[in-house]
Amino acid sequence: MKSLLALSSVGVVLLAGLFAVACHAASEHTSKPASPIYGVTLPDGYRQWELIAPSLEGEPLNELRAVVGNPTAIQAYRTNTLPFPDGSILVKLAWKRTPSTEFEAATVPGAATTVQVMVKDAKKYATTGGWGFGRFVDGQPVDEAQHRTCFACHQARVKNHDYVFTRYAR
């Protein structure tokens, strides 16, 4: 009887422990949704980061875009450092391109579409050029299938620029 009680106490402790881990994981998931495959999250304060360059994406997306970088990434751009050092983060903001109602010749940002993130960690992401990818819509990561397409395209097109398309607009 005594040993049965002891055993059930162990069980309660184990269950409580599992419950705590599950809750922690759930709250992490709620506060910081992470991309499949890479586990990349939206970095805090990225909207305040320095502009690297704007761009325009044609048919079928028709988006105005702006790529911003954290201080590590910006420093690498300023000093023409390739590959980008670990800790570099690039974020691409995108909006539907919309005709300005106030100036005929101008096109301005409409609704936000995707926010896309690249995080450099040469060891963690060794099989994808040292980069982890995250594509988010309304703050939520898109599915795994979409994330499978990121590196193949960057690898095929901009391997000679450390897998990064965007150049600093001077």
Next chain:
Amino acid sequence: MKSLLALSSVGVVLLAGLFAVACHAASEHTSKPASPIYGVTLPDGYRQWELIAPSLEGEPLNELRAVVGNPTAIQAYRTNTLPFPDGSILVKLAWKRTPSTEFEAATVPGAATTVQVMVKDAKKYATTGGWGFGRFVDGQPVDEAQHRTCFACHQARVKNHDYVFTRYAR
């Protein structure tokens, strides 16, 4: 004789003073070219300022653009404050739109064209909605005739947004 010497000493001091003022003015002019009419200069460090929004300018200019703001202007945008408070500065950077050689659907910044500045000072620029304007090419202000066109257009089109076209892209 003694008073004559004293008088000439005063003269030398005055002349030296005038010379110093003239040199100072010349060096100010050399280091910070100012726009005609408004006396607006390119603010230090504006390339590091926060992005307000990208845009696209169609024919005949064909430019990709990005408007950035100093902290006073950004704070006004965040809090939907109109009119913008004194000290707000907006800077529009512009580049020729150029097809990406690495991704067919993308258009990226080419050569820089103009940098345009708006400075808010309700008293100093009372006759132009409280805004002073500066348009620069290669760091030099364009001519007075071009600067005469700024306010008329802003007044005709965006008077209801404190004469500012650009909205914050969220």
